[in-house]
Amino acid sequence: MPAHKVFPWFIHSLAANLSTACPAGCTHCLWKARQERIALHHAVMTQSQMQRLVAFGKSFGIKEVVASGGEPFSRPEALKTLSALCSRNLMGLHAITSAIWADTPQTARTMLEKTGPWSRLAVSIDNFHQESIPLKNCLHVLDASRLLGIPVTIASVEGADDVVRELPDKTRNEVPIVSQPLMGMRLMQWNELDAPCINMSVPYCEEGDAIYGCCGDLCEMRNESPLFFGKTDELPQKGIAEDRITLVKYLRLFGPVSLYRELTGEIPDGTSPFTSQCELCTSIFTLPQASEETTRFLNREQTRVRIALAEAVLFSNTRQEVNTVNIKRS
Numbered sequence: 371m372p373a374h375k376v377f378p379w380f381i382h383s384l385a386a387n388l389s390t391a392c393p394a395g396c397t398h399c400l401w402k403a404r405q406e407r408i409a410l411h412h413a414v415m416t417q418s419q420m421q422r423l424v425a426f427g428k429s430f431g432i433k434e435v436v437a438s439g440g441e442p443f444s445r446p447e448a449l450k451t452l453s454a455l456c457s458r459n460l461m462g463l464h465a466i467t468s469a470i471w472a473d474t475p476q477t478a479r480t481m482l483e484k485t486g487p488w489s490r491l492a493v494s495i496d497n498f499h500q501e502s503i504p505l506k507n508c509l510h511v512l513d514a515s516r517l518l519g520i521p522v523t524i525a526s527v528e529g530a531d532d533v534v535r536e537l538p539d540k541t542r543n544e545v546p547i548v549s550q551p552l553m554g555m556r557l558m559q560w561n562e563l564d565a566p567c568i569n570m571s572v573p574y575c576e577e578g579d580a581i582y583g584c585c586g587d588l589c590e591m592r593n594e595s596p597l598f599f600g601k602t603d604e605l606p607q608k609g610i611a612e613d614r615i616t617l618v619k620y621l622r623l624f625g626p627v628s629l630y631r632e633l634t635g636e637i638p639d640g641t642s643p644f645t646s647q648c649e650l651c652t653s654i655f656t657l658p659q660a661s662e663e664t665t666r667f668l669n670r671e672q673t674r675v676r677i678a679l680a681e682a683v684l685f686s687n688t689r690q691e692v693n694t695v696n697i698k699r700s
């Protein structure tokens with residue numbers, strides 16, 4: 371089976387778990403239980419692992435590294451190292467932060483200056499985070515980013531974004547807000563789950579050097595995961611197996627419900643037993659024979675044609691979006 375040494379065209383970023391720790395302690399934290407399990411076999415990413423991560427990203431055409439966690443700003447020295455490596459290799463550095471650390475405007479500004487250069491930042495603001503994190507901390511990071519010329523967005527949650535309205539009008543009008551659907555808090559309807567997985571656009575580095583197709587729950591299967599690509603030091607030579615790349619494309623284009631239907635023959639309806647797409651994915655790949663069945667399904671001529679057509683539509687829509695943005699900016 372051929373191996374790929376580039377990612378599909380829709381992948382431009384690579385995320386890395388810098389630290390499983392997060393001092394915010396939100397009661398709703400969907401990551402907490404997972405981070406605690408990961409911490410059992412996780413050591414913080416070292417400088418040499420960061421070097422291998424950036425070398426791997428560069429050889430696969432990655433344009434930007436996303437510092438993830440836990441809370442990435444709980445390791446400012448690591449961020450400083452990573453930002454230097456990224457800029458030396460002409461890659462951007464992006465992070466999503468809760469802003470728990472930014473208790474004054476000066477702290478926010480000093481931290482961003484010390485850890486940059488940043489290509490962009492996102493600050494999580496929603497009703498759940500703001501139960502534990504003062505909104506003023508978020509404002510400090512938003513203001514400091516704009517002062518330093520760093521593109522910044524607000525990352526919020528659909529239906530849990532009332533708190534965003536408490537920000538000053540000027541901030542709300544000037545900072546783009548990107549809202550994601552609410553996941554992990556209630557059982558979802560099957561039709562809500564039936565959507566492409568947009569997280570498949572960002573491969574993920576866990577345990578310092580293991581690369582997965584996404585940051586979702588499938589990483590917990592470690593090297594048994596159908597989305598485990600390999601280690602950062604081997605991938606530039608070995609490449610990524612064709613079947614893994616095809617699975618990435620399928621989940622990005624059609625999502626896990628479509629795969630569930632194919633593998634089980636069921637057409638589920640009504641309320642699902644899952645609170646997120648990731649839980650559904652885990653349930654699919656723990657079915658007996660799931661890997662073999664998935665490989666068989668993805669290798670069918672009909673599936674390959676469907677993937678190629680959907681990919682062409684996504685490519686065309688993406689180009690139209692880019693053109694629209696360019697027209698608006700000019």
Ligand code: SF4
Pocket residue numbers: 392393394395396398399400401402439440441468499
């Ligand atoms: S800021 Fe995010 S990672 Fe940290 S405790 Fe809150 S929800 Fe969890």
Ligand code: SF4
Pocket residue numbers: 567568569570584585586587588621626647648649651652
């Ligand atoms: S839904 Fe599946 S493919 Fe998407 S992020 Fe979750 S585990 Fe990964």
